[in-house]
Amino acid sequence: MTKSIRIGTRDSALALWQATHVAEKLNALGYTTEIIAIKSEGDIVLDKPLYELGITGIFTKTLDIAMLQGRIDIAVHSMKDVPTALPNGIIQGAVLERASCADLLVYNKDTRFLETEGVIATSSLRRKAQWLNKYPKHTVEDLRGNVNTRLQKLETQGWNGAIFAAAGLERIHIKPKNHLILDWMVPAPAQGAMMVVVNQDDNYCFEAVNQLNHIETEICTHIERQFLRTLEGGCTAPIAALAQYNEADDSIHFKGVLLSVDGKEKIELEKNVPIQEWKKLGYYSAKEVLENGGTALMEMIKQTLKN
Structure with missing residues (x-):
C-alpha cells in the first residue's frame, strides 16, 4: 500500500519549518507527503499566561483531534510542548535528532x-x-x-x-x-527535539516515520520527560531537566531542577550513571527530589498558581 502522508502542524513559521523538515526526510525515503496547517488554541488566545489556559496539550490537542478524526495521518510537534501522556489512540512514531537545547x-x-x-x-x-x-x-x-x-x-x-x-x-x-x-539555565524537558506522532492503527505511517528516529535523542528525552511526569508537573510547574549521552564512557549525565514560581526556592539534582540505567533514571531522580523537599514545594506551586 502507498498513500500520501498528510502531515499536521501548527501554522506558525517555526511549526511549518518543522513539518517541512519531516516532509523532506520522508520524501527522501520515497514517500509522498502533504502538509496541513491547523491553528491551535495556544496560538489563538494570546492575552493570558500559558498556565492560566491549562497548559497541558494547549499546542497539541487540536492536532490530536484532527488525527483521531482522520483528517491528518501524522503530526509534528516541538517535543517540549507534548504532554507526557499521549491521548488514547496516538503513539510516538519518532524523535528526531536534537538541535540546540539552550x-x-x-x-x-x-x-x-x-x-x-x-x-x-x-x-x-x-x-x-x-x-x-x-x-x-x-x-x-x-x-x-x-x-x-x-x-x-x-x-x-x-x-x-x-x-x-x-x-x-x-x-x-x-x-x-x-x-x-544562557548556559546556566537548565532547559525544559525535551527542548530542542521534535516528536512525530502517529495513529496507533496506522502501520504504514508508523513504519515510514520510525525510520527518522534518533535513538540517542529518544533516550535522553525519555529520561527528561519521565522526570517531569513523576514530579506531576505537566507543563505548568517550573521544572527543568537535561540528559546528555557521553560516548567516551557510555554514560548518561542528568541534571534536574524544581523551583518555586518566584525562584526563591530551588531543589536540584545532578548525577552520572551507566547507559544501562537509563530506563528509570528520570523516575528515580524525581523521587529523590520529592523526598528532599520537592513534595512540599510542588504543593506550594499548585497553591500559588491557583491563587
Whole structure:
C-alpha cells in the first residue's frame, strides 16, 4: 500500500519549518507527503499566561483531534510542548535528532541591566523562576505569541530583554546578533527535539516515520520527560531537566531542577550513571527530589498558581 502522508502542524513559521523538515526526510525515503496547517488554541488566545489556559496539550490537542478524526495521518510537534501522556489512540512514531537545547536572551541595547535592575519577558514559568533565582531584583513580564511576534514585542515594549529557545530562532534563521546564550539555565524537558506522532492503527505511517528516529535523542528525552511526569508537573510547574549521552564512557549525565514560581526556592539534582540505567533514571531522580523537599514545594506551586 502507498498513500500520501498528510502531515499536521501548527501554522506558525517555526511549526511549518518543522513539518517541512519531516516532509523532506520522508520524501527522501520515497514517500509522498502533504502538509496541513491547523491553528491551535495556544496560538489563538494570546492575552493570558500559558498556565492560566491549562497548559497541558494547549499546542497539541487540536492536532490530536484532527488525527483521531482522520483528517491528518501524522503530526509534528516541538517535543517540549507534548504532554507526557499521549491521548488514547496516538503513539510516538519518532524523535528526531536534537538541535540546540539552550535558552538565550535577546536584549535591547546592551546587557548592563544584568548588573542592576531590569525587566525581561517570557511566557515560561521555568524560565521565569530560574531568572528570578539568579536575578532576584529583576521583574519578569509575560510574553506570548509566535517567535516573530515575540521579537516584535521586544522592540516595542521597552523591556530590557526576552528569553527564547535557541533552536527555534536558529531553525527559521532569525537569531538576532544581540543575544546571549544562557548556559546556566537548565532547559525544559525535551527542548530542542521534535516528536512525530502517529495513529496507533496506522502501520504504514508508523513504519515510514520510525525510520527518522534518533535513538540517542529518544533516550535522553525519555529520561527528561519521565522526570517531569513523576514530579506531576505537566507543563505548568517550573521544572527543568537535561540528559546528555557521553560516548567516551557510555554514560548518561542528568541534571534536574524544581523551583518555586518566584525562584526563591530551588531543589536540584545532578548525577552520572551507566547507559544501562537509563530506563528509570528520570523516575528515580524525581523521587529523590520529592523526598528532599520537592513534595512540599510542588504543593506550594499548585497553591500559588491557583491563587
